[in-house]
Amino acid sequence: MSAANGRPPPAQPARPGDVGRRVARRREELGLTREEAAARGGLTPGYFEYVESQPAVIQVDALARLATVLQTSVAHLLGAEQGPPPGETPVPVRPSPPEELSTTECRSRITPGGVGRVVLSTPEGPAALPVSFRFLDDTVVFRTAAGSVLADVVGAEVAFEVDRIDDALGEGWSVLLTGTAEELTHAETIRSLIEDSGPRP
Known part of the structure; x- marks a missing residue:
């Protein structure tokens, strides 16, 4: 994507x-x-x-x-100390209005990789499935098992979302991408990702 x-x-x-x-x-x-x-x-x-x-x-x-x-x-x-679930601490009396992130800011937040959600349509309805991912050359890369729900979305339009909430500061951000899911088949690229601790299922 x-x-x-x-x-x-x-x-x-x-x-x-x-x-x-x-x-x-x-x-x-x-x-x-x-x-x-x-x-x-x-x-x-x-x-x-x-x-x-x-x-x-x-x-x-x-x-x-x-x-x-x-x-x-x-x-x-x-921001890793234990506490209540994200979003359950009281919000400031005057919360700051939402700000739209620039493309550069979005890239900086997702470039480290981590855990995000693939949002897709299934026969049972919409689903948001968590995946470990990397962000390479403006492309979200994740790995999934053959025959899984995620493996069946190749060629379909999907969304990918990453977010973070900081209760201590009363702040948070969310990055949403959309695109077409594609299967990675280039052997050298796959080998490089695996050797470089690429994303796991």
Whole structure:
């Protein structure tokens, strides 16, 4: 499935990632400036500015240092701590209005891969089936077993959805793609995906 066709969209201002927003929120909760937080951890204020304002990929050791400085855990900064089911925490009194993500922003959110949902029509009605996926060359790639419901949608129009809800920040995002399901038959490409820990059924 292709995420976008035609010309690429105009460049968009960088926006912070989920980790960056949690770092900024926790720092503000502690009443620390970037300079004060940096001094605690032997970091630079510029590093805090970078983490909080850019959708950066942060190494585990750097996350551990940030968690120590901010008196929290790596799990909290990653949004992975246990809590109520997504969406069940109270929403802010004045929730922010929804914003439409640019094509570039959509790509940045699904490029790491993970778990998404293939939405399709079945004889029993609509279905949304979870799959592990990768995003390569503007194409969503997932693996399924022969004879499965997903294997039967080759040639059909389907949708693919990925989302994430951050209860701690009262924020979330969703990316929806549509396209035609195709069977991957190129042996070299399949071998490369498998050797590179490709998606599993």
